[in-house]
Amino acid sequence: MAAILIPVGEVVIEGGITIWHILFGATVVTGGAVVLHEATQEKVPATTETTTIVGTGKLDCGDNGSYEDLLKKSGDNKFDRDHVPSKAALKEAAQKIIDETPGLAEKLTDAGRKALFGSGSDPGLIAKQGQAIAIPKKDHQQHSDTYGRRNNPEKIDTDSDELQEAAKKDTKTIEDAEGKEMDDECLKKYQKAAEQIRKKTHAEYIKDLTKLIKDVIAKQ
Incomplete structure (x- = not known):
């Protein structure tokens, strides 16, 4: 076989x-x-x-866009698609919207929840629609504040309450890190992408997440 x-x-x-x-x-x-x-x-x-x-297109260092779009390119085991802000913070913000908006929790089915938050190999719509930047794996692992255990529950909760500030902190940490693997060309692309991401306000994140949740409920 x-x-x-x-x-x-x-x-x-x-x-x-x-x-x-x-x-x-x-x-x-x-x-x-x-x-x-x-x-x-x-x-x-x-x-x-x-x-x-x-x-099968190749992912280049500094490429940016929605996580879903970046998934269409192969990282060739060299680059990670780094969510900015983190997908965990985005999902936590969405959960707070569901919990705090009258009627949403009751209307959201199990299928709708899986569509939003993911299940198994599917990361879910919240993660897919989140913005991400391609960076070298070592830079992600060694310098990102939201990689692995560094993105602890307390940080996720804090970031979810102010997503724009979270994006600013996360990108500045990468930009200011010493000993990065990314070259000058990649750093310039990263800075340009980060500048655009940092412009999105927390209110705009909440508006977009609320719309996404309601759209999923309408299609259940």
Whole structure:
């Protein structure tokens, strides 16, 4: 039985249906199961007998846009798509909107919640629509305030109450970090993207998240 290795960030389509957004790498056994594993850097063909790989463009350092759009490009195990502000803060802000807005919690079904917050390999609409910037993996791991355990519950809660300030702090931390792996060209792209992201106000984040929640409820 044939198998192919799918790089991080690829979208696997089989029979016209998206079956996986590969976030951590996977082995796809043709006509069989998908087995997740650590990311691989091996090249894969654009098509196979039964599987088509969509989004094989290369992610460049400093690329920015929605997380969903950046997922369409392969990071080739060199770059991470860093949410600004963090997806955890965005999800916490959305949860507060649901809890504090009369009627929303009662209207949101389990399916709607999964659509918003994600389930399994699907990161959810909140994460997908969040802004992200491609940065070297080491810079993300070593310098980002929102990487791994550094993004603790207290920070997530604080950031969710002021998303614009969170974006300002997160980007400044990366910009000011010493010993970054990103080169001058990438840093310029990062600074330009960060400048645009920092312009969005907390009120605008809340407005967009509220609309997204209501749109999902309407489509349940």
